[in-house]
Amino acid sequence: MSTVISTSPLPIVSRLLKPIEFASALLLVVIVMLLLVGVVARYVFSLPIVWIDEVVSLSFLWLAMLGTAIAMHRNEHLRLTLFLEMMPERVRGFVHALALVAIAAFLLALVHPAIIYAEDEWFVKTPALDLPNTFRVSALAFGILAMLGVLVVYASHTVTKANLLAASIVVAVAACACWLGSDFLTSLGLYNIMIFLVVLVALCLVAGVPIAFCFGLGALSYLGFTTTVPLMVVIGRMDEGMSSLILVSVPIFVLLGCVLDATGMGKAIVDFLASLLGHIKAGMSYVLLGSLFIVSGISGSKVSDMATIAPALFPEMKRRGHKPKEMIALLATGAAMADTVPPSIVLIVLGSVAGVSIAGLFQSGVVIAAVLLVALALLARWKARHEIMENVRRASWSVIGRALMIAAPALVLPFLIRSAVGGGVATATEVSTIAVLYAMIIGQVLYGGIGWRKVYSMLVETAALSGAILLILGTASAMAWAITQSGAVQSLSQFLTTLPGGVMGFMIVTILVFLILGCLLEGLPAILILAPIMFPIAKKLGIHDIHYSMVVVTAMNIGLMMPPIGVGFYVACRIGNTSPDEVMGAIWPYIAALLVGLIAIAAVPWFSTVAL
Known part of the structure:
Protein backbone atom coordinates (compact mmCIF):
# COMPACT_ATOMS: atom_id res chain seq x y z
CA MET A 1 0.00 0.00 0.00
CA SER A 2 1.75 3.17 -1.16
CA THR A 3 1.64 5.94 -3.75
CA VAL A 4 3.23 7.10 -6.90
CA ILE A 5 5.63 9.10 -4.83
CA SER A 6 8.83 7.61 -3.47
CA THR A 7 9.56 7.60 0.24
CA SER A 8 12.82 9.45 -0.43
CA PRO A 9 12.09 13.16 0.06
CA LEU A 10 12.50 15.68 -2.75
CA PRO A 11 13.88 18.84 -1.09
CA ILE A 12 12.29 21.19 -3.64
CA VAL A 13 8.82 19.72 -3.19
CA SER A 14 9.24 19.54 0.60
CA ARG A 15 9.96 23.27 0.76
CA LEU A 16 7.10 24.16 -1.57
CA LEU A 17 4.66 22.03 0.45
CA LYS A 18 5.47 23.68 3.79
CA PRO A 19 2.82 26.41 3.32
CA ILE A 20 0.29 23.79 2.18
CA GLU A 21 1.03 21.65 5.24
CA PHE A 22 0.60 24.67 7.53
CA ALA A 23 -2.65 25.67 5.83
CA SER A 24 -4.03 22.13 6.13
CA ALA A 25 -3.17 21.96 9.83
CA LEU A 26 -4.81 25.33 10.40
CA LEU A 27 -7.93 24.31 8.49
CA LEU A 28 -8.30 21.15 10.58
CA VAL A 29 -8.05 23.16 13.79
CA VAL A 30 -10.64 25.64 12.45
CA ILE A 31 -13.04 22.81 11.57
CA VAL A 32 -12.75 21.18 15.00
CA MET A 33 -13.16 24.49 16.85
CA LEU A 34 -16.14 25.63 14.77
CA LEU A 35 -17.94 22.31 15.25
CA LEU A 36 -17.32 22.45 18.99
CA VAL A 37 -18.65 26.01 19.14
CA GLY A 38 -21.71 24.89 17.17
CA VAL A 39 -22.39 21.99 19.53
CA VAL A 40 -22.06 24.19 22.64
CA ALA A 41 -24.22 26.95 21.13
CA ARG A 42 -26.97 24.52 20.14
CA TYR A 43 -27.10 22.19 23.14
CA VAL A 44 -26.05 24.50 25.98
CA PHE A 45 -27.44 27.89 24.94
CA SER A 46 -30.12 26.75 22.43
CA LEU A 47 -28.73 29.27 19.94
CA PRO A 48 -27.75 27.47 16.71
CA ILE A 49 -25.18 29.35 14.62
CA VAL A 50 -26.40 28.86 11.07
CA TRP A 51 -23.24 29.94 9.22
CA ILE A 52 -20.96 27.38 10.86
CA ASP A 53 -21.92 24.56 8.47
CA GLU A 54 -21.06 26.76 5.47
CA VAL A 55 -17.62 27.67 6.79
CA VAL A 56 -16.95 24.04 7.77
CA SER A 57 -18.00 22.87 4.30
CA LEU A 58 -15.68 25.40 2.64
CA SER A 59 -12.77 24.52 4.95
CA PHE A 60 -13.38 20.78 4.58
CA LEU A 61 -13.04 20.68 0.78
CA TRP A 62 -9.88 22.79 0.96
CA LEU A 63 -8.50 20.47 3.67
CA ALA A 64 -9.25 17.44 1.48
CA MET A 65 -7.60 18.84 -1.64
CA LEU A 66 -4.54 20.18 0.19
CA GLY A 67 -4.30 16.74 1.81
CA THR A 68 -4.23 15.04 -1.60
CA ALA A 69 -1.07 16.96 -2.56
CA ILE A 70 0.58 16.16 0.79
CA ALA A 71 -0.41 12.50 0.44
CA MET A 72 1.10 12.41 -3.05
CA HIS A 73 4.43 13.55 -1.62
CA ARG A 74 4.23 11.43 1.56
CA ASN A 75 3.54 8.07 -0.06
CA GLU A 76 -0.01 7.75 1.28
CA HIS A 77 -2.26 7.28 -1.76
CA LEU A 78 -3.48 3.69 -1.66
CA ARG A 79 -2.42 1.45 -4.51
CA LEU A 80 -1.95 -2.25 -5.25
CA THR A 81 1.76 -3.14 -5.51
CA LEU A 82 1.56 -6.94 -5.57
CA PHE A 83 1.75 -7.32 -9.37
CA LEU A 84 4.25 -4.50 -9.83
CA GLU A 85 6.71 -6.15 -7.45
CA MET A 86 6.46 -9.43 -9.38
CA MET A 87 7.68 -7.81 -12.60
CA PRO A 88 11.33 -7.87 -13.76
CA GLU A 89 13.30 -4.73 -12.89
CA ARG A 90 13.41 -3.34 -16.46
CA VAL A 91 9.71 -3.92 -17.02
CA ARG A 92 8.88 -2.46 -13.62
CA GLY A 93 10.67 0.79 -14.48
CA PHE A 94 8.66 1.24 -17.67
CA VAL A 95 5.35 0.29 -16.01
CA HIS A 96 6.06 2.75 -13.20
CA ALA A 97 6.69 5.49 -15.78
CA LEU A 98 3.48 4.49 -17.56
CA ALA A 99 1.55 4.86 -14.28
CA LEU A 100 3.01 8.33 -13.72
CA VAL A 101 2.14 9.49 -17.23
CA ALA A 102 -1.40 8.10 -16.93
CA ILE A 103 -1.92 10.00 -13.66
CA ALA A 104 -0.48 13.17 -15.19
CA ALA A 105 -2.81 12.80 -18.19
CA PHE A 106 -5.81 12.44 -15.84
CA LEU A 107 -4.84 15.53 -13.85
CA LEU A 108 -4.13 17.58 -16.99
CA ALA A 109 -7.49 16.63 -18.45
CA LEU A 110 -9.23 17.91 -15.31
CA VAL A 111 -7.43 21.26 -14.97
CA HIS A 112 -9.60 23.17 -17.47
CA PRO A 113 -12.94 21.63 -16.37
CA ALA A 114 -12.06 22.39 -12.72
CA ILE A 115 -11.38 26.05 -13.55
CA ILE A 116 -14.62 26.36 -15.57
CA TYR A 117 -16.52 24.66 -12.74
CA ALA A 118 -15.16 27.22 -10.26
CA GLU A 119 -16.10 30.11 -12.57
CA ASP A 120 -19.66 28.82 -13.05
CA GLU A 121 -20.14 28.45 -9.29
CA TRP A 122 -19.62 32.22 -8.85
CA PHE A 123 -23.33 32.70 -9.41
CA VAL A 124 -24.27 30.17 -6.72
CA LYS A 125 -24.47 31.88 -3.32
CA THR A 126 -24.34 30.26 0.11
CA PRO A 127 -27.61 30.73 2.04
CA ALA A 128 -26.28 32.21 5.28
CA LEU A 129 -23.17 34.19 4.31
CA ASP A 130 -24.17 34.95 0.69
CA LEU A 131 -20.68 34.00 -0.51
CA PRO A 132 -20.05 32.74 -4.07
CA ASN A 133 -19.56 28.96 -4.05
CA THR A 134 -16.41 29.58 -6.08
CA PHE A 135 -14.52 30.17 -2.83
CA ARG A 136 -15.21 26.55 -1.90
CA VAL A 137 -14.95 24.66 -5.19
CA SER A 138 -11.76 26.43 -6.34
CA ALA A 139 -10.08 24.01 -3.93
CA LEU A 140 -10.55 21.31 -6.57
CA ALA A 141 -8.57 23.21 -9.21
CA PHE A 142 -5.85 24.13 -6.71
CA GLY A 143 -5.49 20.56 -5.46
CA ILE A 144 -5.33 19.14 -8.99
CA LEU A 145 -2.60 21.63 -9.97
CA ALA A 146 -0.68 20.97 -6.72
CA MET A 147 -0.75 17.19 -7.29
CA LEU A 148 0.34 17.70 -10.90
CA GLY A 149 3.26 19.85 -9.75
CA VAL A 150 4.43 17.25 -7.23
CA LEU A 151 4.11 14.53 -9.85
CA VAL A 152 6.14 16.41 -12.49
CA VAL A 153 9.00 17.15 -10.08
CA TYR A 154 9.06 13.56 -8.87
CA ALA A 155 9.04 12.09 -12.39
CA SER A 156 11.85 14.39 -13.53
CA HIS A 157 14.05 13.23 -10.64
CA THR A 158 13.33 9.50 -10.52
CA VAL A 159 12.29 8.16 -13.94
CA THR A 160 14.69 7.73 -16.85
CA LYS A 161 14.04 9.92 -19.88
CA ALA A 162 13.77 6.87 -22.13
CA ASN A 163 11.06 5.27 -19.98
CA LEU A 164 9.25 8.58 -19.59
CA LEU A 165 9.28 9.21 -23.36
CA ALA A 166 8.16 5.67 -24.19
CA ALA A 167 5.36 5.82 -21.61
CA SER A 168 4.20 9.21 -22.92
CA ILE A 169 4.05 7.83 -26.47
CA VAL A 170 2.02 4.79 -25.34
CA VAL A 171 -0.50 6.94 -23.45
CA ALA A 172 -0.76 9.47 -26.30
CA VAL A 173 -1.28 6.76 -28.93
CA ALA A 174 -3.93 5.04 -26.79
CA ALA A 175 -5.77 8.35 -26.22
CA CYS A 176 -5.63 9.26 -29.93
CA ALA A 177 -6.86 5.81 -30.95
CA CYS A 178 -9.82 6.11 -28.57
CA TRP A 179 -10.59 9.63 -29.78
CA LEU A 180 -10.42 8.68 -33.47
CA GLY A 181 -12.50 5.57 -32.82
CA SER A 182 -15.05 7.31 -30.61
CA ASP A 183 -17.89 6.70 -33.11
CA PHE A 184 -17.15 2.99 -33.08
CA LEU A 185 -16.88 2.93 -29.30
CA THR A 186 -20.19 4.73 -28.95
CA SER A 187 -21.85 2.04 -31.06
CA LEU A 188 -20.70 -0.63 -28.59
CA GLY A 189 -23.14 0.60 -25.95
CA LEU A 190 -22.84 -1.16 -22.60
CA TYR A 191 -19.69 -3.00 -23.68
CA ASN A 192 -17.88 0.27 -22.99
CA ILE A 193 -18.54 -0.29 -19.29
CA MET A 194 -16.45 -3.46 -19.54
CA ILE A 195 -13.73 -1.75 -21.62
CA PHE A 196 -13.22 1.41 -19.58
CA LEU A 197 -14.67 0.80 -16.12
CA VAL A 198 -13.50 -2.78 -15.72
CA VAL A 199 -10.58 -3.59 -18.03
CA LEU A 200 -8.93 -0.15 -17.98
CA VAL A 201 -9.36 0.20 -14.21
CA ALA A 202 -7.96 -3.33 -13.70
CA LEU A 203 -4.93 -2.58 -15.91
CA CYS A 204 -4.26 0.61 -13.97
CA LEU A 205 -4.48 -1.30 -10.68
CA VAL A 206 -1.96 -3.88 -11.94
CA ALA A 207 0.37 -1.08 -13.10
CA GLY A 208 0.41 0.38 -9.59
CA VAL A 209 -1.73 3.45 -10.28
CA PRO A 210 -3.28 4.59 -6.98
CA ILE A 211 -6.88 3.47 -6.57
CA ALA A 212 -8.31 6.99 -6.66
CA PHE A 213 -6.70 7.68 -10.04
CA CYS A 214 -7.75 4.27 -11.39
CA PHE A 215 -11.38 5.20 -10.80
CA GLY A 216 -10.85 8.70 -12.15
CA LEU A 217 -9.17 7.46 -15.32
CA GLY A 218 -11.92 4.92 -15.92
CA ALA A 219 -14.74 7.46 -15.48
CA LEU A 220 -12.96 10.18 -17.48
CA SER A 221 -12.11 7.87 -20.38
CA TYR A 222 -15.61 6.41 -20.53
CA LEU A 223 -17.32 9.82 -20.55
CA GLY A 224 -14.75 11.47 -22.80
CA PHE A 225 -14.54 8.82 -25.54
CA THR A 226 -17.99 7.24 -25.61
CA THR A 227 -20.45 9.99 -24.63
CA THR A 228 -21.10 13.67 -25.23
CA VAL A 229 -21.19 14.42 -21.50
CA PRO A 230 -18.86 17.37 -20.66
CA LEU A 231 -15.87 16.45 -18.52
CA MET A 232 -16.91 19.08 -16.01
CA VAL A 233 -19.38 16.45 -14.79
CA VAL A 234 -16.42 14.50 -13.37
CA ILE A 235 -15.43 17.56 -11.32
CA GLY A 236 -19.01 18.01 -10.17
CA ARG A 237 -19.27 14.38 -9.04
CA MET A 238 -15.91 14.60 -7.27
CA ASP A 239 -17.18 17.70 -5.46
CA GLU A 240 -20.36 15.92 -4.41
CA GLY A 241 -18.51 12.76 -3.37
CA MET A 242 -16.03 14.64 -1.18
CA SER A 243 -18.18 17.42 0.29
CA SER A 244 -20.87 15.76 2.39
CA LEU A 245 -20.85 17.21 5.89
CA ILE A 246 -21.24 13.69 7.27
CA LEU A 247 -17.73 12.97 5.95
CA VAL A 248 -16.23 15.76 8.08
CA SER A 249 -16.07 13.17 10.85
CA VAL A 250 -13.53 11.17 8.79
CA PRO A 251 -10.50 13.48 9.34
CA ILE A 252 -11.56 14.15 12.92
CA PHE A 253 -11.68 10.45 13.79
CA VAL A 254 -8.33 10.00 12.02
CA LEU A 255 -6.96 12.76 14.26
CA LEU A 256 -8.50 11.01 17.27
CA GLY A 257 -6.58 7.86 16.37
CA CYS A 258 -3.34 9.88 16.26
CA VAL A 259 -4.08 11.35 19.70
CA LEU A 260 -4.86 7.89 21.09
CA ILE A 450 1.63 15.91 23.66
CA GLY A 451 4.16 18.56 22.60
CA TRP A 452 3.17 21.28 20.13
CA ARG A 453 5.56 19.90 17.50
CA LYS A 454 3.90 16.49 17.78
CA VAL A 455 0.43 18.06 17.59
CA TYR A 456 1.40 19.86 14.38
CA SER A 457 2.77 16.68 12.80
CA MET A 458 -0.45 14.83 13.74
CA LEU A 459 -2.55 17.55 12.09
CA VAL A 460 -0.53 17.32 8.86
CA GLU A 461 -0.59 13.51 8.96
CA THR A 462 -4.37 13.61 9.39
CA ALA A 463 -4.74 15.97 6.44
CA ALA A 464 -2.65 13.68 4.21
CA LEU A 465 -4.51 10.48 5.14
CA SER A 466 -7.90 12.21 4.90
CA GLY A 467 -7.01 13.64 1.50
CA ALA A 468 -6.09 10.17 0.24
CA ILE A 469 -9.37 8.70 1.53
CA LEU A 470 -11.57 11.54 0.28
CA LEU A 471 -10.02 11.57 -3.20
CA ILE A 472 -11.00 7.91 -3.52
CA LEU A 473 -14.53 8.86 -2.51
CA GLY A 474 -14.59 11.67 -5.09
CA THR A 475 -13.36 9.68 -8.08
CA ALA A 476 -15.41 6.62 -7.09
CA SER A 477 -18.47 8.87 -7.00
CA ALA A 478 -17.72 9.95 -10.59
CA MET A 479 -17.28 6.32 -11.63
CA ALA A 480 -20.50 5.25 -9.89
CA TRP A 481 -22.37 8.07 -11.66
CA ALA A 482 -21.00 6.95 -15.03
CA ILE A 483 -22.13 3.36 -14.37
CA THR A 484 -25.58 4.54 -13.31
CA GLN A 485 -26.05 6.80 -16.35
Missing part, protein backbone atom coordinates in the same frame (compact mmCIF):
# COMPACT_ATOMS: atom_id res chain seq x y z
CA ASP A 261 -1.54 6.57 19.84
CA ALA A 262 0.53 9.59 20.93
CA THR A 263 -0.86 9.81 24.47
CA GLY A 264 -0.61 6.10 25.28
CA MET A 265 -4.33 5.80 26.03
CA GLY A 266 -4.54 2.69 23.89
CA LYS A 267 -1.63 1.08 25.74
CA ALA A 268 -3.36 1.77 29.06
CA ILE A 269 -6.38 -0.23 27.88
CA VAL A 270 -4.13 -3.09 26.74
CA ASP A 271 -2.30 -3.15 30.09
CA PHE A 272 -5.58 -3.34 32.01
CA LEU A 273 -6.93 -6.24 29.94
CA ALA A 274 -3.57 -8.04 30.24
CA SER A 275 -3.69 -7.79 34.04
CA LEU A 276 -7.23 -9.16 34.02
CA LEU A 277 -6.91 -12.04 31.51
CA GLY A 278 -3.20 -12.62 31.00
CA HIS A 279 -2.92 -15.57 33.40
CA ILE A 280 -5.26 -17.96 31.56
CA LYS A 281 -4.65 -20.08 28.45
CA ALA A 282 -5.20 -18.01 25.31
CA GLY A 283 -5.35 -15.06 27.68
CA MET A 284 -3.07 -12.86 25.60
CA SER A 285 -5.07 -13.73 22.48
CA TYR A 286 -8.21 -12.65 24.33
CA VAL A 287 -6.43 -9.45 25.36
CA LEU A 288 -5.45 -8.76 21.76
CA LEU A 289 -8.99 -9.29 20.50
CA GLY A 290 -10.55 -7.36 23.39
CA SER A 291 -8.12 -4.47 22.91
CA LEU A 292 -8.94 -4.27 19.21
CA PHE A 293 -12.65 -4.31 20.07
CA ILE A 294 -12.33 -1.44 22.56
CA VAL A 295 -9.65 0.65 20.85
CA SER A 296 -11.49 0.45 17.53
CA GLY A 297 -14.31 2.26 19.27
CA ILE A 298 -11.99 5.22 19.79
CA SER A 299 -9.86 5.57 16.69
CA GLY A 300 -12.10 4.40 13.84
CA SER A 301 -8.99 3.25 11.95
CA LYS A 302 -7.74 -0.34 11.51
CA VAL A 303 -4.16 0.76 10.90
CA SER A 304 -4.11 2.88 14.07
CA ASP A 305 -5.62 0.01 16.08
CA MET A 306 -3.03 -2.52 14.93
CA ALA A 307 -0.12 -0.11 15.36
CA THR A 308 -1.21 0.68 18.92
CA ILE A 309 -1.77 -2.89 20.12
CA ALA A 310 0.92 -4.99 18.42
CA PRO A 311 3.99 -3.44 20.15
CA ALA A 312 2.31 -3.70 23.56
CA LEU A 313 1.35 -7.39 23.31
CA PHE A 314 3.66 -9.21 20.92
CA PRO A 315 6.73 -9.49 23.21
CA GLU A 316 4.74 -11.27 25.96
CA MET A 317 2.93 -13.45 23.43
CA LYS A 318 6.27 -14.56 21.98
CA ARG A 319 7.52 -15.40 25.47
CA ARG A 320 4.51 -17.68 25.96
CA GLY A 321 5.27 -19.61 22.79
CA HIS A 322 3.04 -17.86 20.26
CA LYS A 323 4.54 -17.98 16.78
CA PRO A 324 4.89 -14.61 15.00
CA LYS A 325 2.84 -15.82 12.03
CA GLU A 326 -0.04 -16.80 14.33
CA MET A 327 0.10 -13.44 16.12
CA ILE A 328 -0.04 -11.51 12.85
CA ALA A 329 -2.91 -13.69 11.61
CA LEU A 330 -4.88 -12.98 14.78
CA LEU A 331 -4.01 -9.27 14.61
CA ALA A 332 -5.21 -8.95 11.00
CA THR A 333 -8.45 -10.87 11.44
CA GLY A 334 -9.08 -9.17 14.79
CA ALA A 335 -8.84 -5.79 13.05
CA ALA A 336 -11.35 -7.02 10.45
CA MET A 337 -13.64 -8.16 13.28
CA ALA A 338 -13.50 -4.80 15.05
CA ASP A 339 -14.16 -2.60 12.01
CA THR A 340 -17.89 -2.48 12.64
CA VAL A 341 -17.29 -1.11 16.14
CA PRO A 342 -18.14 2.61 16.13
CA PRO A 343 -16.73 5.07 15.26
CA SER A 344 -16.06 3.09 12.09
CA ILE A 345 -15.16 5.33 9.16
CA VAL A 346 -16.52 2.65 6.82
CA LEU A 347 -19.92 2.77 8.56
CA ILE A 348 -19.99 6.57 8.37
CA VAL A 349 -19.28 6.50 4.63
CA LEU A 350 -21.79 3.69 4.04
CA GLY A 351 -24.48 5.61 5.91
CA SER A 352 -23.75 8.68 3.79
CA VAL A 353 -23.76 6.86 0.45
CA ALA A 354 -26.62 4.41 0.99
CA GLY A 355 -28.84 6.67 3.08
CA VAL A 356 -28.78 4.33 6.08
CA SER A 357 -29.06 5.64 9.66
CA ILE A 358 -25.54 6.06 11.06
CA ALA A 359 -26.91 5.80 14.61
CA GLY A 360 -28.51 2.47 13.67
CA LEU A 361 -25.28 1.26 12.05
CA PHE A 362 -23.31 2.18 15.18
CA GLN A 363 -25.72 0.31 17.46
CA SER A 364 -25.78 -2.80 15.27
CA GLY A 365 -22.02 -2.74 14.62
CA VAL A 366 -21.16 -3.54 18.24
CA VAL A 367 -23.29 -6.72 18.22
CA ILE A 368 -21.93 -7.86 14.86
CA ALA A 369 -18.34 -7.38 16.06
CA ALA A 370 -19.20 -9.40 19.17
CA VAL A 371 -20.41 -12.32 17.00
CA LEU A 372 -17.12 -12.32 15.08
CA LEU A 373 -15.18 -11.88 18.33
CA VAL A 374 -16.69 -15.08 19.72
CA ALA A 375 -15.75 -17.00 16.55
CA LEU A 376 -12.12 -15.83 16.72
CA ALA A 377 -11.88 -16.36 20.49
CA LEU A 378 -13.04 -19.99 20.18
CA LEU A 379 -10.41 -20.66 17.52
CA ALA A 380 -7.72 -18.88 19.59
CA ARG A 381 -8.57 -21.04 22.63
CA TRP A 382 -8.27 -24.24 20.59
CA LYS A 383 -4.92 -23.16 19.19
CA ALA A 384 -3.66 -22.25 22.68
CA ARG A 385 -4.17 -25.76 24.08
CA HIS A 386 -0.36 -26.28 24.11
CA GLU A 387 0.50 -22.75 25.27
CA ILE A 388 3.43 -22.50 27.69
CA MET A 389 2.08 -21.17 31.00
CA GLU A 390 5.14 -21.72 33.21
CA ASN A 391 5.98 -18.77 35.47
CA VAL A 392 2.72 -17.02 34.49
CA ARG A 393 1.05 -15.67 37.61
CA ARG A 394 -2.36 -14.18 38.17
CA ALA A 395 -2.10 -10.42 38.76
CA SER A 396 -3.03 -9.28 42.24
CA TRP A 397 -6.22 -7.31 42.77
CA SER A 398 -4.14 -4.26 43.65
CA VAL A 399 -2.33 -4.48 40.29
CA ILE A 400 -5.63 -4.92 38.44
CA GLY A 401 -7.14 -2.00 40.35
CA ARG A 402 -4.18 0.24 39.58
CA ALA A 403 -4.32 -0.68 35.87
CA LEU A 404 -8.07 0.01 35.86
CA MET A 405 -7.55 3.44 37.45
CA ILE A 406 -5.03 4.33 34.74
CA ALA A 407 -7.17 2.97 31.91
CA ALA A 408 -10.56 4.24 33.17
CA PRO A 409 -10.45 7.67 31.44
CA ALA A 410 -9.56 5.95 28.15
CA LEU A 411 -12.21 3.23 28.61
CA VAL A 412 -14.91 5.90 28.99
CA LEU A 413 -14.31 7.28 25.49
CA PRO A 414 -15.72 4.46 23.31
CA PHE A 415 -18.85 4.27 25.47
CA LEU A 416 -19.23 8.06 25.23
CA ILE A 417 -19.07 7.87 21.43
CA ARG A 418 -21.50 4.96 21.08
CA SER A 419 -24.07 6.23 23.57
CA ALA A 420 -24.06 9.79 22.20
CA VAL A 421 -24.59 8.74 18.57
CA GLY A 422 -26.81 5.74 19.29
CA GLY A 423 -29.00 7.78 21.65
CA GLY A 424 -29.46 10.58 19.13
CA VAL A 425 -27.80 13.11 21.45
CA ALA A 426 -25.30 14.17 18.77
CA THR A 427 -24.30 13.34 15.22
CA ALA A 428 -21.19 11.33 14.37
CA THR A 429 -19.44 14.55 13.34
CA GLU A 430 -20.32 16.34 16.57
CA VAL A 431 -19.28 13.36 18.69
CA SER A 432 -15.94 13.18 16.86
CA THR A 433 -15.06 16.74 17.87
CA ILE A 434 -16.10 16.14 21.48
CA ALA A 435 -14.02 12.95 21.54
CA VAL A 436 -10.94 14.78 20.22
CA LEU A 437 -11.30 17.50 22.86
CA TYR A 438 -11.79 14.89 25.60
CA ALA A 439 -8.79 12.83 24.44
CA MET A 440 -6.55 15.91 24.20
CA ILE A 441 -7.47 17.10 27.71
CA ILE A 442 -7.25 13.66 29.34
CA GLY A 443 -4.04 12.89 27.47
CA GLN A 444 -2.51 16.19 28.57
CA VAL A 445 -3.54 15.83 32.23
CA LEU A 446 -3.22 12.09 32.88
CA TYR A 447 -1.06 10.50 30.18
CA GLY A 448 1.94 12.78 29.87
CA GLY A 449 0.60 15.17 27.23
CA SER A 486 -25.02 4.01 -18.72
CA GLY A 487 -28.10 1.97 -17.85
CA ALA A 488 -26.00 -0.96 -16.64
CA VAL A 489 -27.50 -0.63 -13.16
CA GLN A 490 -31.01 -1.34 -14.41
CA SER A 491 -29.81 -4.44 -16.29
CA LEU A 492 -27.83 -5.67 -13.29
CA SER A 493 -30.73 -4.97 -10.95
CA GLN A 494 -33.08 -7.01 -13.10
CA PHE A 495 -30.59 -9.88 -13.20
CA LEU A 496 -29.95 -9.90 -9.45
CA THR A 497 -33.62 -9.72 -8.49
CA THR A 498 -34.34 -12.83 -10.58
CA LEU A 499 -31.56 -14.94 -9.08
CA PRO A 500 -32.63 -18.40 -7.88
CA GLY A 501 -32.83 -18.72 -4.14
CA GLY A 502 -34.48 -15.37 -3.48
CA VAL A 503 -33.06 -13.48 -0.50
CA MET A 504 -30.48 -16.14 0.35
CA GLY A 505 -29.26 -16.33 -3.26
CA PHE A 506 -28.85 -12.56 -3.31
CA MET A 507 -27.00 -12.68 0.02
CA ILE A 508 -24.58 -15.30 -1.33
CA VAL A 509 -23.85 -13.14 -4.38
CA THR A 510 -23.38 -10.11 -2.11
CA ILE A 511 -20.89 -11.97 0.08
CA LEU A 512 -18.87 -13.21 -2.91
CA VAL A 513 -18.83 -9.81 -4.61
CA PHE A 514 -17.72 -7.90 -1.52
CA LEU A 515 -15.15 -10.52 -0.53
CA ILE A 516 -13.54 -10.12 -3.95
CA LEU A 517 -13.82 -6.33 -4.09
CA GLY A 518 -12.60 -6.09 -0.50
CA CYS A 519 -9.41 -7.79 -1.66
CA LEU A 520 -8.96 -5.68 -4.75
CA LEU A 521 -10.23 -2.21 -3.92
CA GLU A 522 -9.96 -1.78 -0.16
CA GLY A 523 -13.14 -0.92 1.69
CA LEU A 524 -14.44 2.49 0.76
CA PRO A 525 -14.22 2.27 -3.05
CA ALA A 526 -16.16 -1.00 -3.10
CA ILE A 527 -18.94 0.56 -1.05
CA LEU A 528 -19.08 3.71 -3.17
CA ILE A 529 -19.36 1.84 -6.45
CA LEU A 530 -21.79 -0.88 -5.43
CA ALA A 531 -23.94 0.62 -2.65
CA PRO A 532 -26.12 2.65 -5.07
CA ILE A 533 -26.66 -0.57 -7.09
CA MET A 534 -27.08 -3.23 -4.40
CA PHE A 535 -29.05 -1.46 -1.68
CA PRO A 536 -32.15 -0.71 -3.79
CA ILE A 537 -32.22 -4.39 -4.82
CA ALA A 538 -31.93 -5.49 -1.19
CA LYS A 539 -34.77 -3.17 -0.26
CA LYS A 540 -36.92 -4.56 -3.09
CA LEU A 541 -36.31 -8.07 -1.74
CA GLY A 542 -37.40 -6.98 1.74
CA ILE A 543 -33.96 -7.13 3.41
CA HIS A 544 -33.55 -4.74 6.35
CA ASP A 545 -31.07 -2.01 5.40
CA ILE A 546 -29.09 -2.37 8.65
CA HIS A 547 -28.90 -6.16 8.25
CA TYR A 548 -27.72 -5.81 4.66
CA SER A 549 -25.17 -3.16 5.67
CA MET A 550 -23.64 -5.47 8.26
CA VAL A 551 -23.31 -8.31 5.75
CA VAL A 552 -21.69 -5.97 3.21
CA VAL A 553 -19.21 -4.43 5.65
CA THR A 554 -18.27 -7.75 7.25
CA ALA A 555 -17.66 -9.44 3.88
CA MET A 556 -15.62 -6.46 2.71
CA ASN A 557 -13.49 -6.43 5.87
CA ILE A 558 -12.76 -10.16 5.55
CA GLY A 559 -11.77 -9.64 1.91
CA LEU A 560 -9.45 -6.84 2.96
CA MET A 561 -7.44 -9.30 5.05
CA MET A 562 -7.45 -12.21 2.58
CA PRO A 563 -4.12 -13.08 0.95
CA PRO A 564 -2.61 -12.88 -1.55
CA ILE A 565 -4.18 -9.55 -2.56
CA GLY A 566 -5.89 -8.05 0.51
CA VAL A 567 -4.25 -4.71 1.36
CA GLY A 568 -4.95 -5.00 5.09
CA PHE A 569 -3.11 -8.33 5.22
CA TYR A 570 0.12 -6.66 4.06
CA VAL A 571 -0.35 -3.75 6.47
CA ALA A 572 -0.62 -6.20 9.38
CA CYS A 573 2.52 -8.03 8.21
CA ARG A 574 4.38 -4.75 8.01
CA ILE A 575 3.29 -3.69 11.51
CA GLY A 576 4.33 -7.09 12.91
CA ASN A 577 7.57 -7.09 10.89
CA THR A 578 6.89 -10.58 9.53
CA SER A 579 7.12 -11.92 5.98
CA PRO A 580 3.72 -12.16 4.21
CA ASP A 581 4.80 -15.54 2.78
CA GLU A 582 5.18 -16.88 6.32
CA VAL A 583 1.85 -15.49 7.55
CA MET A 584 -0.15 -16.52 4.47
CA GLY A 585 -0.48 -20.14 5.52
CA ALA A 586 -1.36 -19.31 9.13
CA ILE A 587 -4.17 -16.84 8.47
CA TRP A 588 -6.61 -19.16 6.68
CA PRO A 589 -8.08 -20.84 9.81
CA TYR A 590 -8.81 -17.35 11.21
CA ILE A 591 -10.36 -16.28 7.88
CA ALA A 592 -12.49 -19.44 8.05
CA ALA A 593 -13.66 -18.48 11.57
CA LEU A 594 -14.69 -15.05 10.31
CA LEU A 595 -16.53 -16.62 7.37
CA VAL A 596 -18.49 -18.83 9.78
CA GLY A 597 -19.43 -15.68 11.70
CA LEU A 598 -20.39 -13.94 8.43
CA ILE A 599 -22.68 -16.83 7.42
CA ALA A 600 -24.37 -16.61 10.82
CA ILE A 601 -24.82 -12.84 10.43
CA ALA A 602 -26.31 -13.24 6.93
CA ALA A 603 -28.61 -16.10 7.93
CA VAL A 604 -29.86 -14.57 11.21
CA PRO A 605 -31.07 -10.95 10.80
CA TRP A 606 -31.65 -10.78 14.57
CA PHE A 607 -27.92 -10.26 15.18
CA SER A 608 -28.08 -7.04 13.14
CA THR A 609 -31.38 -5.69 14.42
CA VAL A 610 -31.50 -6.70 18.09
CA ALA A 611 -29.82 -3.50 19.28
CA LEU A 612 -32.07 -1.16 17.26
